[in-house]
Amino acid sequence: MKNCIILLLTLTLGLSQAFAQENVSIGPIAGVSLANLHGDVINTDTKAGLTIGAFYNYSSKTGFGFSGQLLYTQLGAQTLNKTAELNLNYIQAPLLFTFFFGRYGDRLRPKLFVGPSLNFLVSAKDKNGNNINGDSNSRVYNVFDLGITGGAGLNYELTRKVWLNFDVRYGVGLLDVTKDPNTSVQNRNFGINLGLSFPLGTYDKKSGRLRTR
Template sequence: MKKVLIALCIVSAFSYSKAVAQENVSFGPIVGVNFARLTGNQLYSDWKTGVSAGIFINYSGESRFGVNGQLLYSKIGGESPNGASKGHLDYLQIPIMGTYYLNGRGNAFRPKLMLGPYIGFLLKATNEASVSINPEGGNRPYKGVDAGAAMGAGFNYSIGRKVWLNADLRYNLGLAQVMNTISDVHNRSWGINVGLSFPLGKYSPSAGILR
């Protein structure tokens, strides 16, 4: 399953690189809050709060379809049911999502639906006492790579000439095992994200405004 998801990421990235060469491309910073847990891990099976931050790039064609790619530092993990302990998993996540806008270009408010694969690279794993639970060498409880599907809904809103507010509510469904020591443990997380996009492309004569 992990190999399939990685292949999907590569194909999506190739398609996206072709889109970037065209007009109607924008980019910007993004920040968010995550609510995450680990399924199959009784110690960290409850939801915990974390943050995410990074950059994103959008492509929007003449139709209602587009592509969104992101590079995020994301803090997820989980909390024990009694609240006594938290597991902090810090990932570099790369979601690449197809986007469908519910109305056409030229509108200042554009609701959207998003779906696509993501891949995550584990940067750090600690417990509540900030003690490493993924030491270098020896037995590593957590795998270095996670992968899954990202899906969500949101909107883009024009707040000025060529500047857009991007907001979405997203669910990340981890499909790869994330632990070496326990089987069938997967990441699950909800995220609320907000960003600002600035143009790299051109104005479309037909739409009158970017994207």
């Protein structure tokens, strides 16, 4: 697993350098996460949660781009009768390879994206906010989850180089979220997000430096 993570990070950094020709931007992002669990679970239903964080974008005239994000996302599930909840709160780092449709310079740019997501568990709580993850010697849930995120969206230029970013995405966890060797449970979530991107500068391929505004 460690080698897999290193390979993903190496590939991400290499491709982001290739795509990072211009239009480097950063900004905040917020949205709603509709989460559930998949696997050896019964009688669970979708639970709404918050997503909030920040992102940076690289884009190029060819239409290819890259987005690195750092998000706080509330995952988990609730019972069908909505009397109990499992709130798994993560710091997520999606590394998204993006393709923009339309022509460079268009005010409206549809996009598709996909990439790995590195997810780090912050807390596991019940409906009343009580800790249900045990102590440091008896954890119930794994601290790390590797996922895949894909989706589509629109970028709309509000003013010169200030863009409204809208997307819908679906995330699939690849690892068991629990430490129980007799079960296998994975995260699933559907997200709707809005962000604002502001210009940071231009990446110079020759010098390998970012020229900030």
